[in-house]
Amino acid sequence: MGTDTAHADLLRGLNKPVCAYVYDTGALRDRVAEVRAALPSRATLLYAVKANGHPEVVRTMAAACDGLEVASGGELDLARAAGARRIVFGGPGKTDAELAAAIESGALINAESEHELRRIAALGDEPTVCLRVNRAHGGLRGSHAMTGTPTPFGIDETQLKKIPGVRVIGFHLHAVSNNMDGDAHAAFVTDALTWSADTARALGIDLQVVNVGGGFGVDYLSAARMDLTALHTVDVPDGIDLIFEPGRYLAADAGWYATEVLDLKTTHGRTFAVLRGGTHHFRLPAAWGYSHPFTVVPVDEWPHPYPRPEVRDTEVDAVGELCTPRDVLARARHVERLRAGDILVFARTGAYGWDISHHEFLRHDPPEFVLTRPGSQPIGGVAPPIHRSR
Numbered sequence: 001m002g003t004d005t006a007h008a009d010l011l012r013g014l015n016k017p018v019c020a021y022v023y024d025t026g027a028l029r030d031r032v033a034e035v036r037a038a039l040p041s042r043a044t045l046l047y048a049v050k051a052n053g054h055p056e057v058v059r060t061m062a063a064a065c066d067g068l069e070v071a072s073g074g075e076l077d078l079a080r081a082a083g084a085r086r087i088v089f090g091g092p093g094k095t096d097a098e099l100a101a102a103i104e105s106g107a108l109i110n111a112e113s114e115h116e117l118r119r120i121a122a123l124g125d126e127p128t129v130c131l132r133v134n135r136a137h138g139g140l141r142g143s144h145a146m147t148g149t150p151t152p153f154g155i156d157e158t159q160l161k162k163i164p165g166v167r168v169i170g171f172h173l174h175a176v177s178n179n180m181d182g183d184a185h186a187a188f189v190t191d192a193l194t195w196s197a198d199t200a201r202a203l204g205i206d207l208q209v210v211n212v213g214g215g216f217g218v219d220y221l222s223a224a225r226m227d228l229t230a231l232h233t234v235d236v237p238d239g240i241d242l243i244f245e246p247g248r249y250l251a252a253d254a255g256w257y258a259t260e261v262l263d264l265k266t267t268h269g270r271t272f273a274v275l276r277g278g279t280h281h282f283r284l285p286a287a288w289g290y291s292h293p294f295t296v297v298p299v300d301e302w303p304h305p306y307p308r309p310e311v312r313d314t315e316v317d318a319v320g321e322l323c324t325p326r327d328v329l330a331r332a333r334h335v336e337r338l339r340a341g342d343i344l345v346f347a348r349t350g351a352y353g354w355d356i357s358h359h360e361f362l363r364h365d366p367p368e369f370v371l372t373r374p375g376s377q378p379i380g381g382v383a384p385p386i387h388r389s390r
């Protein structure tokens with residue numbers, strides 16, 4: 001139980017039928033502090049905005065981290081509005097307008113191709129860039145490998161060369177999503193530092209920045225946490241700004257998706273809990289093909305004259321309100337008791353939840369967004385909402 005049900009009273013108090021994302025900005029700050037303590041002491045910690053671009057989350061992270069990593073003009077605008085002290089701008093398909101805005105705002109651009117470097121050179125007076133490189137080796141295991149394999153990201157290591165009109169100060173080597181192995185991650189970072197020094201020397205680059213990206217993992221199916229402590233032992237050479245830019249690991253545990261059970265039915269021997277919500281709000285389980293764990297928040301009031309659908313000691317599929325059989329958040333999860341009107345809470349939905357979902361499909365109302373007070377302690381109490389926005 002614990003954190004999952006800590007917001008129970010808050011959830012029962014929301015508009016009916018309940019459908020909400022709760023983001024706890026105190027939990028975001030706590031996680032940032034924990035990650036900072038694990039990283040090498042001189043490392044720079046940025047937050048990757050694409051994990052959760054809610055303006056309140058972005059504002060919290062702009063203040064708690066050293067800056068933000070953005071991957072579009074929209075995210076760049078968010079980061080500037082949030083007062084980010086540093087901005088790093090990446091992404092494989094940047095428009096001239098986005099590149100110009102990045103240069104104008106003083107963001108450090110990660111250039112992803114030779115053609116892009118020439119376009120950047122044409123836009124400013126020797127703009128400062130890092131080269132995103134798809135290395136031959138030096139990858140990591142995780143959900144999406146992005147280096148050492150054909151991808152649209154970065155410049156093939158064998159094609160690196162000097163391009164006139166830009167000032168290259170380092171490399172960007174984001175390699176993976178959702179790696180769970182802290183020792184392997186530390187080895188990857190150490191290798192990235194060595195490779196960067198060697199490659200900079202060979203290309204005549206004055207190396208100042210080594211950006212090792214994000215990719216710290218979250219295990220959605222267990223309470224296991226990735227252990228980052230091995231990263232603390234990474235030796236950062238003098239004069240090198242070692243940048244980490246995680247998204248998932250910083251934001252996942254600060255978000256909860258809560259939806260009310262609208263209907264309960266059994267067809268052909270299988271029980272379905274139909275929710276006021278679904279994959280159009282929280283697509284990750286459908287995208288990755290797993291069942292996201294949930295807890296039940298019981299709601300005792302039943303103001304209706306007709307009987308209340310209820311199941312006991314059985315397995316249910318938690319499905320959404322969309323007219324497609326793919327709208328499934330969890331399959332075959334055991335419940336002691338579940339009734340129409342109860343609320344299912346999906347924890348660890350603060351990253352790649354709302355932000356990666358297809359909101360307009362079927363045109364249902366969006367969830368409520370509830371932000372809990374910075375520094376509030378969600379465990380064992382109810383954190384009051386300070387801000388709701390549609």
Ligand SMILES: *Cc1c(COP(=O)(O)O)cnc(C)c1O
Nearest residue numbers: 048174177214215216246247248
């Ligand atoms: C997505 C992304 C990140 C964040 O990745 P996480 O897996 O959320 O840590 C960081 N840097 C770049 C370049 C990215 O594309």
